[in-house]
Amino acid sequence: MKIALIIENSQAAKSEIVHDALKAVVDPLGHEILHCGMENPDDTHLTYPMLGLLAGMMINSKAADFVVTGCGTGMGSNLACNAMPGIFCGLVIDPTDAFLFGQINDGNAISMPYAKGFGWAAELNLQDCYRKLFEVERGVGYPKERAAVMAENRSILSKLKDASCKDMLTVLKSVDQDLLKSAVAGKKFQDSFFANSQDDAMSDYVKGVIGA
Template sequence: MKVALMMENSQAAKNPIILNELETVAGPLDHQVFNVGMNSENDHHLTYIHLGIMAGILINAKAIDFVIAGCGTGQGAMMALNVHQGVFCGYCIDPSDAFLFNQVNNGNALALAFAKGFGWGAELNARYIFEKALTGERGEGYPVERREPQVKNANILSEVKASVMKGNFLESLKGIDQELVKTAVSGERFQACLFEHGQDQDIIAHVKSLIA
């Protein structure tokens, strides 16, 4: 599985900590990690709004399978990611959230709080979240006796979102302020992930047109 980590300006200084915990979990599972957001406070400036655009592009281009995002509270990142077609982002503050999101909702992104509650042992909490988010079969439902309706409802939600968001992702991307999109796609690590692993050439071509 290809996993993208993206962090915005307010919590960029914590990127090495979070990246280390994510790679510690992902490595033994043979998951690839792409650190596509800010890696320090000196990196090019991103807000949680940019993270939503980035997640939408990477997921819809099939460059990555799962996104780990966040901001100070995690709420802004969750909202920004869920704006975009094909992105199903859950809010996660502890390992049980990650496990239940994995099994019940079967989404493809998590938003973490990297400031609120980020105290003693926070790096361990992040590691355990990643363990629950990245291991086991997804979307099996929980508890066992509720498996069938849980799986059914997750599929219905996907259909509802597709119906509400008419048209394809590229059309919606072009409808956003293109300067905002250009900032979102300006990072070299983001571009490398998209251009090397993306499968939707139309999305890739549009991104390249913005940065040309």
């Protein structure tokens, strides 16, 4: 599994803590982390609306299978991600949230708060959340006797999303192009996206935006 990690500008100073906690859990499982920014406070500044665009591009181009993102409260990046086609993002604060999101909703992105409640032993909470997501089979259902109903509801939600959202390339062409250009300006994102994207049309459009 390829996991895209995207951190908002206000929390860039905590990027190493988040990355190391994620790495400690997913490396032994054989998953790959694609750090799309911000890796440090000097990187191209990413606001939470930009996080949604980047998450949408990574998932819809199949450059990544899962997105781990967040901001101060986790709310903004969660809303931005869920505004994108094909993204089903859960707000995860503790390991129970992570477990239930993985078992019931089985989405492809999580948003976490990296300021609110981020105190002593926060890195341990991050690791425990990632374990509840990545060390177990997702989508099994909880409680198990409701697994079939939950799977049906996920299918219904997916169809609702398809009906209510444009495709990602149309989104990229429709949004403010200055915002898009700023969002995709970071070298970390460009390296991860262009090396892993399986959508030539989307890749070509982004190259046009950055003048590559």
